[in-house]
Amino acid sequence: MTIKVLVPRLGEGVEEVTITKWLKGEGDSVKELEPLLEVNTDKVDTEIPSPATGVLLRLVLPEGTNAKVGEVLAVIGQPGEKVEASEAVSLVPSAVDRVSKSSSAPSVAPVVVLPAGKGDLGFVSPVVAKVASEKGVDLQQVEGTGLNGRITKNDVLAFIEKGGATVQQKASPGVISQPGDQLIKHSTIRKSIAEHMLTSKRTSPHVLTVMEADMSRVAAHRAANKEAFSREGINLTFTAYFIAAIAAGLKAYPLTNSSWSDEGVVVHKAVNIGMATSLGEEGLIVPVIKGADGLSLLGIARAVNDLSSRARAKKLQPDEVKGGTFTLTNHGVSNSLFAMPIINQPQCGILGVGAMQKRAIVVTDANGGDSIAIRPMVYLSFVFDHRILDGASADWFLMKVKDTLENWQ
Numbered sequence: 001m002t003i004k005v006l007v008p009r010l011g012e013g014v015e016e017v018t019i020t021k022w023l024k025g026e027g028d029s030v031k032e033l034e035p036l037l038e039v040n041t042d043k044v045d046t047e048i049p050s051p052a053t054g055v056l057l058r059l060v061l062p063e064g065t066n067a068k069v070g071e072v073l074a075v076i077g078q079p080g081e082k083v084e085a086s087e088a089v090s091l092v093p094s095a096v097d098r099v100s101k102s103s104s105a106p107s108v109a110p111v112v113v114l115p116a117g118k119g120d121l122g123f124v125s126p127v128v129a130k131v132a133s134e135k136g137v138d139l140q141q142v143e144g145t146g147l148n149g150r151i152t153k154n155d156v157l158a159f160i161e162k163g164g165a166t167v168q169q170k171a172s173p174g175v176i177s178q179p180g181d182q183l184i185k186h187s188t189i190r191k192s193i194a195e196h197m198l199t200s201k202r203t204s205p206h207v208l209t210v211m212e213a214d215m216s217r218v219a220a221h222r223a224a225n226k227e228a229f230s231r232e233g234i235n236l237t238f239t240a241y242f243i244a245a246i247a248a249g250l251k252a253y254p255l256t257n258s259s260w261s262d263e264g265v266v267v268h269k270a271v272n273i274g275m276a277t278s279l280g281e282e283g284l285i286v287p288v289i290k291g292a293d294g295l296s297l298l299g300i301a302r303a304v305n306d307l308s309s310r311a312r313a314k315k316l317q318p319d320e321v322k323g324g325t326f327t328l329t330n331h332g333v334s335n336s337l338f339a340m341p342i343i344n345q346p347q348c349g350i351l352g353v354g355a356m357q358k359r360a361i362v363v364t365d366a367n368g369g370d371s372i373a374i375r376p377m378v379y380l381s382f383v384f385d386h387r388i389l390d391g392a393s394a395d396w397f398l399m400k401v402k403d404t405l406e407n408w409q
Contacts, residue, residue, distance in 0.1 A: 001077070001078075002057065002075050002076065002077040002081060002083065003051060003052045003054070003075070003076045003077065004072045004074075004075055004076075005036060005048070005050070005051060005072065005073045005074040005075070005076060006070055006071065006072060006073065007039070007048075007067045007068065007069050007070060007071050007073060008048065008069070009069050010039075010041060010046055010317075010318045011041075011317060011318035011319040011322070012319060012322070013322060014041050014042075014069070014318050015068060015069055016041070016066055016067065016068050016069070017039035017040065017041045017046075017066070017067055017069075018039060018040045018041070018064070018065070018066050018067075018188050019037060019038075019039055019061055019062070019063050019064065019065050019066075019067060019073070020038045020039060020040045020045060020063060020064075020188055021037060021038040021063060022036075022037045022059060022063060023035050023036060023037055023038065023047075024036055024037070024050075024056050025056065025059070026056055026057070026058060026059055027055065027056065028055070028056050029054075029055055029056075030050040030052075030053065030054060030055070030056055030076060031050065031053050032049075032050055032051065032052050032053045033049045033050065034049060034050050035047040035048070035049055035050075036048055036049060036050045036056075036073075036074070037073065037074075039067075040188045040189070041318050042192075042318055042321050042322065043188075043189050043192050043193075043283070043285045043321065044285070044314075044316045044317065044318050044320075044321055045314045046317075046318070048073070050076065051076070052076050054076045054077055054078050054079075055076065055077060055078065055079050055081075056074060056075075056076055057074075057075045057076060057077045057081060057082070057083045058074060058075040058083045059073075059074050060072050060073055060074055060075065061073055061074075062129055064188075128151055128152065128153050128155075128156055131153055131156050131157070132156055135156070135160055137156055137159060137160065139151060139156075141159070142155050142156055142159045143155065143159075187282060187283070189279070189282055189283040189285075190282075190283050192283075193283050193284070196344075196345070197342050199345060200342050200343050200344070200345045201342060203345050203346075204260065204343060204345070204385040204386070204387060205385065205386040205387060206340070206342065206343060206383050206384075206385070206386070207383065207384055207386045207389075207391070207394070208340045208381060208382070208383050209381075209382050209384070209391065209394050209395055209398060210338055210379055210380065210381050210382070211379075211380050211382075211395075211398050211399065211402050212377055212378070212379055212380070212402075213377065213378050213379075213380055213401075213402045213405045213406055214361070214375045214376070214377060214405075214406045215238075215356055215375075215376040215377065215378055215405060215406075216375050216376060216406075217405075217406060217407065217408040218238065218241045218405055218408045219356075219376050221241075221408055222236055222238065222241070229298065229301060232298070232302075234298065234301050234302050234305055235301070235305055236297075236301050237301065237304060237305075238330075238353075238356070239275060239304050239308075239328070239330055240297055240300045240301040240304050241297070241405065241408070242328055242330065242351070242353055242405075243273050243275065243289060243292055243300050243304065243328060244292075244297055244300055244404070245400075245401045245404040245405050246273055246292075246326060246328055246351060246401055247271050247273065247292045247293040247295075248293075248400060248401070248404045249397045249398070249400040249401040249404070250271050250273075250293065250325075250326060250397075251271065251293050252396075252397070252400045253393065253396055253397040253400065254267050255267060255348075255388065255389065255393060256326070256348055256349055256384070256389065256393075256394075256397045257271060257325050257326060257348070258325075258348045258388055259325075259346040259347060259348060260346065260348070260385060260387050260388055265388055268325040270290070270291060270323070270325060271291065271292050271293035271294075271325060271326070272288050272289065272290045272291065272292065272323050272324050272325045272326075273288065273289050273292040273324065273325070273326050273327070273328060274286040274287065274288045274289075274321075274324035274326070274327040274328070274344060275287065275288075275289065275304065275307070275308070275327070275328050275329075275330070276327060276328065276329035276330070276341075277307070277308050277311045277312070278333070278334075279311070279312060285311050285316070285321060286321060286324065286327060286344060287307035287308070287310075287311050287316055287320050287321055288307075288320060288321060288322065288323055288324040289303045289304070289307065290323065307320065324344065324347060325347060326347055326348070326349060326350070326351075327341075327343075327344040327347060327349075327350040327351070328350070328351050328353065329341045329350060329351070329352050329353070330352075330353045331352050331353070331354065332353050332354040332355035332356060332378065333355075335355045336354055336355060337354040337355055337357070337379055338352065338354045338379035338381045339352045339354070339381055340352070340381060340383055341381065341383050342383070343383055343384075343385060347385075348384060348385050348388045348389065349382060349383060349384035349385065349389070349394070349397075350382075350383050351380060351381070351382050351383075351398075351401065352380070352381035352382075352383070353378060353379075353380060353381075354378055354379040354380075354381065355378070356376050356377065356378045357376070357377060357378075358374050358375065358376050358377070359374070359375065359377045360372055360373070360374055361373060361375050361377065363375070380398060380401060380402060382394060382397070382398045382401075
């Protein structure tokens with residue numbers, strides 16, 4: 001008896017995943033609950049376990065393909081059982097449409113190939129599709145020697161050895177490739193980031209306002225409490241202070257904690273602050289600290305440690321990158337002074353924090369006298385949706401963030 005591996009529901013609102021990596025191949029033995037494949041949703045990688053012990057008879061969908069919740073990914077059975085090609089194809093009747101609409105570039109060719117020239121190719125296994133994709137082979141030109149004329153891996157390799165015509169890989173329109181150029185395929189995360197950024201710029205008018213904050217009190221508080229936090233197993237970073245200051249600003253000016261809709265501005269009750277976390281060359285991800293306004297500095301620091309470490313280890317759950325109402329991006333970790341971040345839709349704004357530097361500034365004492373002093377300073381770059389906030393209301397919020405940091409108790 002065969003068992004179908006289905007796309008599970010990985011979290012609230014998750015309706016579709018992208019297959020990023022098969023951990024098992026056709027013919028491999030699998031055990032119940034053993035990781036079978038990795039999928040990605042909202043830039044979160046999740047392993048899907050095998051629902052049964054047996055042999056992986058058929059991979060229905062290849063890497064790079066989008067699949068909806070409940071769709072069939074693979075078929076598991078017992079040694080010697082067969083899955084007919086017609087049966088496998090029937091499991092994914094809309095495979096061609098889904099692959100063509102996928103937002104991520106498949107690392108292998110689609111499972112079902114459209115007829116062209118000599119007719120319908122029928123089922124093409126992921127192994128054959130992958131070899132053909134990597135070598136640029138047009139499968140319409142390959143004669144199949146397998147069951148019912150099915151194209152095998154050996155057929156493709158033999159076609160290549162005979163010098164068969166191949167499909168040339170082309171760059172995007174407008175890009176002129178020169179000898180020696182290298183084409184780096186887009187990862188699922190990179191394509192997701194690109195799509196999200198373009199959508200954001202098209203959706204809302206971005207406006208930037210910048211202020212400078214004296215971090216003297218925050219730096220002193222951190223130095224005095226870092227060891228105590230460490231005894232609790234927590235690394236007290238400046239990010240925790242920025243999250244706390246943002247929460248104070250959002251509570252003082254609730255309109256900043258909102259989203260635009262055609263009916264009106266939706267002011268969110270929950271203060272859920274996302275923090276952009278770098279994954280190195282792979283891109284970034286934004287885990288969300290839920291209910292940040294109700295957490296102490298210790299609680300925020302604990303959440304920052306936990307989410308950032310699990311983000312880099314790719315251990316986040318889909319729900320942990322959803323529901324944000326505002327975003328912090330600390331671009332200063334790479335020594336950037338200030339920037340103009342792109343809003344994380346559908347939020348009202350995003351705050352960018354630059355590198356903290358000791359600079360000479362003018363300070364005024366209690367008697368009104370001015371003097372030059374060296375202070376740890378940081379630029380705060382607030383980008384907001386001009387449909388929701390005007391310059392004055394945006395500056396009120398940013399001033400509250402600045403005051404919270406400069407007058408840290």
